[in-house]
Amino acid sequence: MIGRRSVALGATALGVAGATRAAAQGRSVLRMAKTSIPRILDPHFTTSFTERDFGYLVYDTLFAVDKSYTPKPQMVERWEVSPDRLAYTFHLRPGLSFHDGAAVIAADCTTSIQRWAQRDGMGQKLAAVTERWQVLDDRSFRLVLKQPYELVLASLGKVGASVPFIMPERIARTPGTEAVHEFVGSGPFRYDPAASSAGVKLVFHRHAGYVPRAEPGEWASGAKRPMVDTIEWIEFRDGMTAVNALTNNEIDLIHELPHDLAPLVEAERDLRVMVHNEVGQLGFVRFNCLHPPFDNVQVRRAVALGIDQRAFLEALVGKPEYYQVCTSVYSCGSPYETQQGVPGFNLAAAREQLRASGYDGKPIVQFHATNSATAGPIGEVLTRALRDIGFTVDVRAMDWSTFTRRRLTQAPPPEGWNIACSTWTAPDVMDPVVNATLSGAGKQAPWGWPSVPEMEVLRERFSREPDAAERRRLAAEVQRLAYDQAIYMPTGTFKALAAFRSNVTGLFPAPALMLWNVGKR
């Protein structure tokens, strides 16, 4: 405990020094616009993308992946795996401190990971094979497994929501079903609740006590240097308004600029556009496998044949630089990316397949979220595609919140649904286990509830397989089965853009909002 306090004092001293220096130089403020700002804030509690982004600013992680999805140590200095592969021992880097001044100790890490594991799909899988988490001393702790599990580092370094962020133990003791209301992390930026306003803007300050790694930064791995004193994350529901503000020098950066607005930004001399999230956002079509007609795999296959990703992407994005036809269920750029079992678009074959399937022409109910900027337009194109294949479609339009609620009902239509679409980001689907839409667990699977017991066997085998080449083979097998059973259909990848004023420096491609190493001239 003595060690903890002395580090705390050191951090406070550093904080004061940092603040004084910044004041002398004039504080740099990065004003960033995004369609929405997080409201819940607790990144363990929700899988929402905005909370993940908030988490990356405020919290740090034990491991973090680079752009090839290879887990790299982040808060961890070194680790050992026992020869029987049942025990992982981790040692923290020296000098890590929370924003309240306390040093990061082993108990903070073990408690945080266990809290995260209550909610996250990968976390639950890890928890299922965990014997215990064991604190060795202030800076070391050990994970003891019940059985070999090869996704330990991939889980701890996972970049898709929800991310296993480290919180102080006193906060991380809150049960995972309750959101925490105090946000203290050890990440590069400190959240300032007093200056923030719920639903309007969030304010963060440089964490002066942050000790970056020596390696160059890539995605969430390597050095994460806070380069500005303050970040203001401002909500702009209206993309047009955000572009106007950027043009007028009222903000510095727009994260996830709507694609159609890029020409406006390009036309201005002191504004820039870049493809910020290259691995991107992936649309997908989900079938309700509990009720006719999509309880019949033959009917699902007809849709699979009739989905032309190019048509979706062309309609949604238009500019080929900003989209990618991507038929791998693991997204493109994932180490498990494969072309195994891809049905390929063929409208004539789709119509023929539908005729042969015994579909009786009864209207199918499509749930449609009107006020979602991504799922909305995808749904509109889907309606069109379904009608082209030969379905009678009854579109039920509703707001996003209602959509998320009603898609969970397992009752038959019209109360329930037959078909609907939504989106993931690439890291959410990068392997067979993290991709929850691949679950074949029937009524225990996420909305859609496909029952393919063989799938669960394959995914389980994947998680235990130590050999990388064999893991890739299993992943290909999972994709083949997914397409054969038409569990769901990806509708293609669109890349997210960032627009910024030319005096913003160091913005780097990332699968989420990452603002370290980003400065302002």
Place this chain on the structure above:
Amino acid sequence: MTAALALARRHGALAVGGLLLAGFVLLALCGPWLGGADAQAMLPGQRLRAPSALHWFGSDRLGRDVFARVVHGSGASLAVGLAVALLSGLVGTLLGLLAGYVRWLDGIIMRVMDGVMAIPGIMVAIALVSVLDAGLGTVIAAIGINDIPRVARLVRGALLSLREEPYVEAATMLGTSGAGIVFRHMLPGVLAPLAVLCTHIAASAMLLEATLSFLGLGLPPDIPSWGNIMADGRTLFRVAPWIILFPGLTLASAVFAINLLGDGLQDALEARRG
């Protein structure tokens, strides 16, 4: 016919508004033939095209022809205006008549009306749309509920003053039944101001539909309306202004026509009374 012409000469607003509106109704009825192209057809590689000989009003972000959508959308937009005016007119009149004639109901009905008026209309509309599936019926109900109190108040107020009129008193004394007095003697006196109010309700309903669409809560994309075409292109105002401009102009002129009709009606009625 001659009488109508004479009326038109005397009340220009009434004539212009009526003619314009008749034009729009015709457009709505013949829309499916006039619009030609399928309003939902998504033409690949034809996104956000500026107005041209091929696309008179340009194309939207899914490559759909804006002209076809505006023409097809006139049906839904006018239907919203008409149905809301009818719904709130009928229900409001009924409640107003009850409140104005049945004394013990007056307090209850008008308190409920106060309650409805105390909740901002836009909130009622948003709440209703988010509870029910978004569709023509939902949007009409959501907008219509707000206007019922306005109608009820008007009818009740007019009725209270009419009750003191000598001819109503005479009818009561002669033993005409309650309903008879209300429908035969009192209702006709209320009809004129009611018609004027209903035109204003229709006009504002069409605008409110556009507002709901703006918030993503209007008619589903399956049913094009002037409001949801505009809402669809609202963030592209500086990239593809035609998506907002043409349905906006169409909506504005239709609302303009209805308002003109209402004003003309009012003037005509005032002139007759004066």
Place this chain on the structure above:
Amino acid sequence: MLRFAARRLLAALPVVAAVSVLVFLFLRASGDPAAELAGEDATPERLAAIRAALELDLPVWQQFLAWLGQLLHGEFGRSLISGDTVARMVGERLEATLSLALATILVSVLLGVGLGMLAARHRGGWLDRAVGLVCVGGFSVPSFVVGYLLVWWFAISLGWLPAQGYVRIGEDALEWSRRIALPAVAMSTVFLALIARITRASLLETLDQDYIRTARALGATEARVFLRVALRNAAVPIVTIIGVGFGVVLTGVVVTETVFNLPGLGRLVVEAVLARDYPVIQCVVLLFSVVYVLLNLVVDLAYAALDPRIRY
């Protein structure tokens, strides 16, 4: 007058109470935020756990009693989504909306009364008709279209004013007025039309009255009579607009706050309704209905003060 006010307030109390109960029941019947909180891969167990944590699994009447209990202690509860106190959330948003509403009323009264006077002065002439057309036009264009046009012209092309955002009046009054100017003008189109009409109508009515005719007959100049009448009558439309326009203000506020990215109550309430954040909606609805009742009372009292013929 005091007795009248007290009676009106007492009569309004049931209205407010009824509105709260209705909204409460209606909303709770419309589903809860648990599914959205549970996320893309939600399971029934997760949903149940979240409902239990937020006490959404209790019977509706128990939830209502709990809320009532809080209210009696002067507490409005916490947001189901962010966990912030509702009082803070509403408090933070009040200023922007109030600023917008007041600035809108100011702009529309100044312009509206002016136009109305102009129309009445030139009754039947082409100026009267022109004002009439402007008014009908103001009613006919959706306010977000007006907003986008104003931003494009004044903020982007000319660069005179900021395109969006809000600055508290206490921080920088000049910047506050620059930020509020465009939204206020965008919102005032409807009111301007309304006020101009009412001004014109009430002026014309008054000009026909006996005492005016007498004044004219006694040799008062036309201009003097007109100005006198106009000024005295200007107050009536202002008061009317505040009474009638409450609902319209709120509709306008929702749209305008989105277009200009103002952190106001309109945006808060739309978000809360969409997210089923009950405590926030209930608080705002309660606030609105109390304001509505008070506003109507003030309007009636103001009428009495302005027009000596009205007595309560």
